[in-house]
Amino acid sequence: MKAMVLEQFKQPMVWRDVPDPECGLQDVVIQVRANGLCATDLKVSDGAVSTVKLPLIPGHEVAGEVVEVGKDAGDLKSGDHIAVFPALACDSCDACRNGAANICRHVLRTGFELDGGFSQYMRVRARNAIKVGKGVPFDEASTINGAISTGYHALVQKARARAGETVLIVGVGGLGIHMAQIAKIMGATVFAADIDPEKLRLAEDYGADAVIDSRDQNLPEAIRDLTDGDGVDIVAECVGGHAVSGILDDSIACLKVGGRLLVVGYAYGQSLNIDSAALIYGQWSLIGTRASTIQDDVEVARLVESGRLKPVLSQRFPLEQANEALEKLSKSSPIGRMVLTS
Numbered sequence: 001m002k003a004m005v006l007e008q009f010k011q012p013m014v015w016r017d018v019p020d021p022e023c024g025l026q027d028v029v030i031q032v033r034a035n036g037l038c039a040t041d042l043k044v045s046d047g048a049v050s051t052v053k054l055p056l057i058p059g060h061e062v063a064g065e066v067v068e069v070g071k072d073a074g075d076l077k078s079g080d081h082i083a084v085f086p087a088l089a090c091d092s093c094d095a096c097r098n099g100a101a102n103i104c105r106h107v108l109r110t111g112f113e114l115d116g117g118f119s120q121y122m123r124v125r126a127r128n129a130i131k132v133g134k135g136v137p138f139d140e141a142s143t144i145n146g147a148i149s150t151g152y153h154a155l156v157q158k159a160r161a162r163a164g165e166t167v168l169i170v171g172v173g174g175l176g177i178h179m180a181q182i183a184k185i186m187g188a189t190v191f192a193a194d195i196d197p198e199k200l201r202l203a204e205d206y207g208a209d210a211v212i213d214s215r216d217q218n219l220p221e222a223i224r225d226l227t228d229g230d231g232v233d234i235v236a237e238c239v240g241g242h243a244v245s246g247i248l249d250d251s252i253a254c255l256k257v258g259g260r261l262l263v264v265g266y267a268y269g270q271s272l273n274i275d276s277a278a279l280i281y282g283q284w285s286l287i288g289t290r291a292s293t294i295q296d297d298v299e300v301a302r303l304v305e306s307g308r309l310k311p312v313l314s315q316r317f318p319l320e321q322a323n324e325a326l327e328k329l330s331k332s333s334p335i336g337r338m339v340l341t342s
């Protein structure tokens, strides 16, 4: 088969022949049909993820069709459509035994430590193959892990958002636009802030109750106006990048007493500054959150199948143009998820 292989960091991937995947007893082999792209793919190709060893076939937001089924692969059948949960946890550490496989320190992930989905076929552990209804197009299914499940895990598992609460999403890109929808589904009042008027319009289309253009409005002031001076229960900061420290300052200033800050967007070396007295008197929770559990992905798959949660996609590129797609992603902040199709 052919795959896009990362042979050297900071260099374009190479489209070349690689061995076909072998199907183990508890595996399936899928024909890859779509890969979501995110900023993490840029970190992988830049060599910023220390656990990545080359050569590697990247791609961690994968959807495809089952073409081969191992003898002990459970109920999966040829022709099933699946989304791939990328983490293979050890199953034997305390975190795994406590149901928190996402913090397993021995985890191996497809697209990072193991070959991922930038290939024509891919071997997937059966327990990591999440069946998705055939009514969901493959490009949408590829957003279940990552683009949607990261925000789902943050809001549902980490911040424990409740009906009637107020949630501010800061940055409505590929992650934020889905978090806004999830918060709505959970019964929250949702505010969205961004510097891109088109993204704000999209956030309104997907149910945000109010949007704030932070280029011409002071975010904490705008939030106080919207909440009778209280602030919000949850802020989900989804911007990251070199300016993230200032964005986190503003995010903290939007919290209500007892509020929770979800830090989803980040950058190496950029700090979170907080007045210790304000933290105590505000009784805030500061929550770093990352990735998702397989259960989150299953729940997201069911929400997408039901049509209540709508994956938001931007441009599609053929897999062979993955280099061009990543180049474009590095220079812009697309509206919705960019997807490689095959």
Ligand SMILES: [Zn+2]
Residues within 6 Å of the ligand: 037, 038, 039, 040, 041, 060, 061, 146, 147
């Ligand atoms: Zn990702």
Ligand SMILES: [Zn+2]
Residues within 6 Å of the ligand: 089, 090, 091, 092, 093, 094, 095, 096, 097, 101, 104, 105, 106, 107
């Ligand atoms: Zn483990």
